[in-house]
Amino acid sequence: MNEMDALAGLHGSDRQVGSMLGRLPLRGRRLGYAAEGPDGRLRGRVRIPLDEMVWDPAILVMPHGGEIELELTNDDQNTHCALLPSNGDHQFLWLPNNSRGTATLELDGPGCYWFSSIIGNDEGQGLIGAIVVQGSTPPEARLDRPPQPRS
Amino acid sequence: MTDSYVDAGHAVDQASLSGVVGSAPPVVRDVTYDRIREARSEPQNWLTYYGAYDGQRYSPLDHVNTENVRRLAPAWVFQAGASGLYAGPSTYSFEAAPLVVDGVMYVSGWDGWVWALDGRTGQELWRYKHAIPSDTQLCCGNVNRGVAVAKGKVFVVTLNAHVLALDAETGECVWDKTYGDVQAGESGTVAPLVVKDLVIVGSSGGEFGVRGHLDAFDVDTGRHVWRTYTVPRPGEPGSETWPADGEAWARGGGNLWVTGTFDPELNLMYWGTGNPAPDFDGSVREGDNLYTDSVIAVDPDNGEIRWHYQYNPHDLWDYDSNMEHILFELDGRKLLGHFNKNGYFFVLDRTNGELVRVTPFVDRITWGEIDADGTVTAKVFPKDEGEPVRFWPGPGGAKEWTHAAYSPRTQLFYVPVQDVGAEITLRHREFKEGIPYWGAGVVVDSKDMAGSVSAFDPATGKEVWRWRNDVPMCASVLATGGDLVFAGEPTGEFNAFDARTGKLLWQFQTGSGHHSSPTTYSIDGRQYIAVPVGWGSWVEGFLPGMFGAPHGDALFVFALPEE
Numbered sequence: 001m002n003e004m005d006a007l008a009g010l011h012g013s014d015r016q017v018g019s020m021l022g023r024l025p026l027r028g029r030r031l032g033y034a035a036e037g038p039d040g041r042l043r044g045r046v047r048i049p050l051d052e053m054v055w056d057p058a059i060l061v062m063p064h065g066g067e068i069e070l071e072l073t074n075d076d077q078n079t080h081c082a083l084l085p086s087n088g089d090h091q092f093l094w095l096p097n098n099s100r101g102t103a104t105l106e107l108d109g110p111g112c113y114w115f116s117s118i119i120g121n122d123e124g125q126g127l128i129g130a131i132v133v134q135g136s137t138p139p140e141a142r143l144d145r146p147p148q149p150r151s
Numbered sequence: 152m153t154d155s156y157v158d159a160g161h162a163v164d165q166a167s168l169s170g171v172v173g174s175a176p177p178v179v180r181d182v183t184y185d186r187i188r189e190a191r192s193e194p195q196n197w198l199t200y201y202g203a204y205d206g207q208r209y210s211p212l213d214h215v216n217t218e219n220v221r222r223l224a225p226a227w228v229f230q231a232g233a234s235g236l237y238a239g240p241s242t243y244s245f246e247a248a249p250l251v252v253d254g255v256m257y258v259s260g261w262d263g264w265v266w267a268l269d270g271r272t273g274q275e276l277w278r279y280k281h282a283i284p285s286d287t288q289l290c291c292g293n294v295n296r297g298v299a300v301a302k303g304k305v306f307v308v309t310l311n312a313h314v315l316a317l318d319a320e321t322g323e324c325v326w327d328k329t330y331g332d333v334q335a336g337e338s339g340t341v342a343p344l345v346v347k348d349l350v351i352v353g354s355s356g357g358e359f360g361v362r363g364h365l366d367a368f369d370v371d372t373g374r375h376v377w378r379t380y381t382v383p384r385p386g387e388p389g390s391e392t393w394p395a396d397g398e399a400w401a402r403g404g405g406n407l408w409v410t411g412t413f414d415p416e417l418n419l420m421y422w423g424t425g426n427p428a429p430d431f432d433g434s435v436r437e438g439d440n441l442y443t444d445s446v447i448a449v450d451p452d453n454g455e456i457r458w459h460y461q462y463n464p465h466d467l468w469d470y471d472s473n474m475e476h477i478l479f480e481l482d483g484r485k486l487l488g489h490f491n492k493n494g495y496f497f498v499l500d501r502t503n504g505e506l507v508r509v510t511p512f513v514d515r516i517t518w519g520e521i522d523a524d525g526t527v528t529a530k531v532f533p534k535d536e537g538e539p540v541r542f543w544p545g546p547g548g549a550k551e552w553t554h555a556a557y558s559p560r561t562q563l564f565y566v567p568v569q570d571v572g573a574e575i576t577l578r579h580r581e582f583k584e585g586i587p588y589w590g591a592g593v594v595v596d597s598k599d600m601a602g603s604v605s606a607f608d609p610a611t612g613k614e615v616w617r618w619r620n621d622v623p624m625c626a627s628v629l630a631t632g633g634d635l636v637f638a639g640e641p642t643g644e645f646n647a648f649d650a651r652t653g654k655l656l657w658q659f660q661t662g663s664g665h666h667s668s669p670t671t672y673s674i675d676g677r678q679y680i681a682v683p684v685g686w687g688s689w690v691e692g693f694l695p696g697m698f699g700a701p702h703g704d705a706l707f708v709f710a711l712p713e714e
Contacts, residue, residue, distance in 0.1 A: 072159070072162075074159070083235045087324065088280065088324065089165055089166050089279070090234060090235070091165070092165045092168060093159060093160070093162035093163075094160075098155070099158070100158070101159025102162070104162070108329075111283075111284020111286050111287060111311065111333065113282055114237070114285055116236060118235050128236065133284070136334060137332040137333065140329075141329040141331060142335070143401075145362055145401035148360075148582070148583075149582065151585075
């Protein structure tokens with residue numbers, strides 16, 4: 001499965017999201033998936049490659065909502081940072097040259113969340129990534145109605 | 152971690168890199184249902200969305216009054232700004248009504264923000280930020296209208312349709328429940344209402360063909376207690392007002408995105424319901440379409456609808472009727488007042504829903520008319536595919552969701568008025584879940600418009616005074632015991648009027664348009680007036696002529712200079 005096929009399969013049949021995310025691989029290198037360990041905990045990795053000003057992967061997929069342990073590596077020769085979405089507050093990590101750190105994020109899903117490097121030299125340079133949380137709304141919160149057509 | 156890498160450590164809360172204190176005094180611990188019920192007896196506080204269950208948006212505080220208001224000046228300003236990318240950056244608006252408990256302010260912002268602030272200084276005590284998916288379908292903008300407080304907790308809904316209980320001392324989440332389906336186009340924007348041991352919230356998403364509902368959760372545990380739909384299933388009462396075949400009812404709308412009011416003696420809540428879906432194409436939903444565009448009187452103990460009054464049967468103009476139902480007494484009768492998008496001011500007997508009086512409150516009403524007995528006659532409406540029709544008020548309404556006020560001192564209602572029309576062209580479309588379902592092309596006038604703050608006597612329905620503005624007035628009004636009426640303008644001015652004459656007594660330019668609900672409180676005898684300022688939301692619907700006006704994100708608090 002190539003990246004675009006994988007994107008089309010993300011998030012149900014949500015055309016809008018697929019279109020939005022489809023632009024990201026042009027900057028980032030690939031799609032990545034969080035792995036669920038035997039303890040049920042999700043873990044994922046992203047890195048910043050040398051001289052590319054991108055996150056790799058640019059899109060990290062969580063199979064469901066909840067908590068994820070994220071490892072972030074800066075393989076670049078410049079200093080960057082990460083501002084990450086999480087319930088409670090944004091999570092901030094300073095990433096000096098050739099550094100590695102971690103973050104714990106809690107995300108509801110389903111949906112697409114942006115992350116980025118918000119320091120001066122990086123904004124507008126492409127260091128934008130997405131975390132896509134798959135899954136669906138809990139049954140008890142859904143509308144009481146027959147299944148409806150989707151696009 | 153290999154030795155070749157520098158250890159960057161573990162990510163931290165962004166708030167830890169700010170001046171935030173991290174905790175607030177335990178002032179909410181003793182906020183009980185009984186205190187909220189008697190909220191007006193503690194005027195130093197603003198304990199619930201409208202200030203009290205009656206929805207009057209009136210404070211007895213009179214330290215700032217018609218004699219001294221000219222000296223009113225900023226006491227402090229809180230600004231949030233933005234970091235990184237977030238959902239709805241173009242449509243965000245600062246719409247909340249700040250609550251205050253014994254000197255601590257609790258206020259929500261766009262995109263999942265909640266703040267606790269020192270009411271005297273504006274210092275940030277704690278913050279909470281819910282992560283909002285950027286693909287959340289936002290019915291009408293990235294907004295939140297406020298929080299509720301009780302028993303040590305701050306309650307708020309999120310754009311992705313969760314209801315949260317936060318610890319009022321730390322901002323940490325105590326419980327989190329999902330109450331809507333974002334994949335169906337549902338969202339959450341309403342300020343919750345605490346009644347007894349329940350926190351009650353309504354759903355947003357009326358432009359996406361969802362089925363509106365009201366939900367109640369246990370204050371302590373978050374246990375879901377009841378859900379009431381505003382569009383009945385086939386066979387349920389009211390279902391005869393929908394087509395017998397097909398699934399129009401399942402996409403019928405009727406959302407509840409504005410907080411209800413409550414009469415503890417009658418044990419009834421009064422919630423307004425939103426437009427039917429699709430907004431403008433009535434051909435797929437023949438009938439009156441109950442309980443859309445109605446007030447429903449709901450038993451808070453079980454969610455049962457005791458009575459209803461429908462303002463716009465078979466709505467074809469997007470005249471949501473969510474707006475506040477203000478409870479008041481006249482000649483010993485328990486009444487409610489409601490200014491509808493359709494341009495009419497309704498007074499109902501709140502014990503049974505009987506119409507007492509209906510009168511127009513805006514100059515231009517061309518969509519149709521309502522007789523004194525409440526009979527609705529539609530005149531101009533989208534009927535033929537591709538044929539434009541023009542009508543007043545436009546779909547933003549003669550009054551939007553932003554609230555009127557009632558002063559028991561003057562016995563007058565004060566209402567922000569929008570006089571703006573629109574051209575609607577019927578465009579039939581098939582329903583698809585999660586896709587906007589309007590059934591029309593919509594162009595709201597950006598010229599030939601006007602607005603006002605107008606005072607009405609509910610005993611006659613007649614206008615007592617009017618302060619005219621060049622553009623519609625799109626922010627809630629606040630009335631005080633100092634015989635003042637406060638209202639913000641789309642062009643940034645925050646105004647104080649004489650409640651008896653409408654004379655403009657004071658004005659301050661805040662730098663961005665107003666689309667929020669100002670509140671007032673006092674600390675050690677000093678009265679403050681708080682107003683969130685941040686122009687945005689569905690501007691293209693209620694004032695497209697100001698679509699390019701500056702976005703702001705500040706909370707201004709005013710007071711008289713200290714002696």
